[in-house]
Amino acid sequence: MAHLSYEESKKVVFKGLIFLGVITIVEVAIALLAKGQIIEGFHLNKTFYSILMAVFSLIKALYILGEFMHLKYESKALRVGMAIPLILLVWAAIAFSQDGYTFEQRRERSGDEHFPEKPPVAEHSLHDVAH
Amino acid sequence: MTEHTTVVEEHPEVDYGQAWQGGDKPLKASYGKLMMWYFLLSDAFTFSGFLIAYSALRFNSSTWPEADFVFSTFPGGFHHMPLIFVTVMTFILILSSVTMVRAVQEGQRENQKGVAFWMGLTILGGLSFLGCQAWEWTNLITKEHVSLYTNPFGKYEADGVYINEDGSEGETFRAGSGYLVHKHDGHWAPKKYKVTSGPEAGTIKTQVFGPRAFGALFFVITGFHGFHVFSGVLFLLIIMLNVISGIYKKRKNGYEMVEKIGLYWHFVDLVWVYVFLVFYLL
Numbered sequence: 001m002a003h004l005s006y007e008e009s010k011k012v013v014f015k016g017l018i019f020l021g022v023i024t025i026v027e028v029a030i031a032l033l034a035k036g037q038i039i040e041g042f043h044l045n046k047t048f049y050s051i052l053m054a055v056f057s058l059i060k061a062l063y064i065l066g067e068f069m070h071l072k073y074e075s076k077a078l079r080v081g082m083a084i085p086l087i088l089l090v091w092a093a094i095a096f097s098q099d100g101y102t103f104e105q106r107r108e109r110s111g112d113e114h115f116p117e118k119p120p121v122a123e124h125s126l127h128d129v130a131h
Numbered sequence: 132m133t134e135h136t137t138v139v140e141e142h143p144e145v146d147y148g149q150a151w152q153g154g155d156k157p158l159k160a161s162y163g164k165l166m167m168w169y170f171l172l173s174d175a176f177t178f179s180g181f182l183i184a185y186s187a188l189r190f191n192s193s194t195w196p197e198a199d200f201v202f203s204t205f206p207g208g209f210h211h212m213p214l215i216f217v218t219v220m221t222f223i224l225i226l227s228s229v230t231m232v233r234a235v236q237e238g239q240r241e242n243q244k245g246v247a248f249w250m251g252l253t254i255l256g257g258l259s260f261l262g263c264q265a266w267e268w269t270n271l272i273t274k275e276h277v278s279l280y281t282n283p284f285g286k287y288e289a290d291g292v293y294i295n296e297d298g299s300e301g302e303t304f305r306a307g308s309g310y311l312v313h314k315h316d317g318h319w320a321p322k323k324y325k326v327t328s329g330p331e332a333g334t335i336k337t338q339v340f341g342p343r344a345f346g347a348l349f350f351v352i353t354g355f356h357g358f359h360v361f362s363g364v365l366f367l368l369i370i371m372l373n374v375i376s377g378i379y380k381k382r383k384n385g386y387e388m389v390e391k392i393g394l395y396w397h398f399v400d401l402v403w404v405y406v407f408l409v410f411y412l413l
Contacts, residue, residue, distance in 0.1 A: 006240060009236055010233075013236070014229075016229060017225065017229045020225045021222065024218065031198075031199065031411075031412045035199045035213075036307075037199055043307075050413055053408060053412045054408065057404050057405060061405070064228070064397055064400055064404070065401065068228055068231075068232055068400075069393075069394055069398070074158070074159065074160060075160070077157075077158050078158045078159070081158075086175065089179040092183055093182055093186055096186055097186035097189075098190070100186065100189065100190035100191035101191070103191050104192065108193065
């Protein structure tokens with residue numbers, strides 16, 4: 001951290017610790033709240049909750065990349081060179097999740113017996129472990 | 132030598148003062164650090180491959196185990212502590228990342244003892260994380276009988292009431308709550324229950340296994356991450372010994388090797404952010 005004095009950069013570290021720690025606690029608290037663990041019967045909207053958690057994680061990831069891994073202070077070419085593939089990967093993850101969802105919807109509509117959506121209690125596995 | 136001079140004579144118009152002649156740092160990062168960044172990018176591709184497989188398979192399943200039910204045990208025989216243990220694990224990893232930053236900072240001011248001290252704490256953090264993961268895996272495999280191919284964790288899709296062996300009705304449960312198909316003396320013992328809500332109200336059902344992919348995805352992805360932590364601890368140990376021996380002191384480059392292993396260690400923490408998100412939070 002050549003851009004900062006030693007004392008200043010030490011402060012950045014502790015700020016980082018508190019920042020990441022607080023976000024993690026908030027994440028877990030919201031997770032427990034959203035799933036009805038804190039208030040009986042209270043659930044958050046699933047899409048809203050998922051986006052919220054993804055945003056929190058993105059903030060944490062960017063902080064680790066930028067401050068801890070120092071990417072913020074590298075040359076622009078290096079920053080862009082790292083950012084473009086990572087953004088494409090996020091896109092791929094979203095695209096493939098939708099692929100999986102479409103597949104599930106189609107299977108449900110067609111009632112395809114070859115892909116039972118709910119695996120029955122595997123009778124064979126009951127026998128597998130019998131001996 | 133003669134060949135070299137011929138080339139120069141053939142192209143007298145080339146101004147070698149303008150061309151890149153090596154020795155420079157084109158991205159203003161040293162060769163070693165640049166290669167570490169490229170390695171981490173390739174590693175990010177591997178992890179993304181796993182996480183993409185995870186998201187495709189999870190969206191492909193009509194049901195998925197509830198994380199706050201699956202991960203609700205705590206060492207010492209505690210139950211009903213949803214996500215508490217994994218939060219502890221996350222904190223350990225964040226702390227070890229912070230101590231790593233301190234080690235890099237001490238390296239930049241050539242403080243040999245400081246580097247060794249903070250690296251030692253980082254190694255301790257890494258080992259604690261591995262210990263936690265070992266406990267988590269042991270609990271899942273030996274107590275709850277999850278394996279690569281078997282996933283006894285399921286989720287109820289409707290409200291219901293358990294039916295005891297004598298035919299009377301027992302405890303009730305709500306739609307969306309998780310359950311674990313128990314195993315007694317080597318036999319699976321799925322419970323019977325009566326559905327009390329939805330279109331199937333009134334029918335008697337037996338607990339079924341959850342989506343099969345869960346076990347394989349969980350063990351492969353957290354295992355791959357754990358392997359990164361493990362190899363990170365080994366590299367940290369080697370570099371810490373080098374720090375103590377004084378190799379990097381002679382190089383006078385601000386302990387750049389510590390900076391490189393620091394990049395790797397933070398990357399492991401970065402990946403955990405996403406493992407934590409998809410397996411424990413969502």
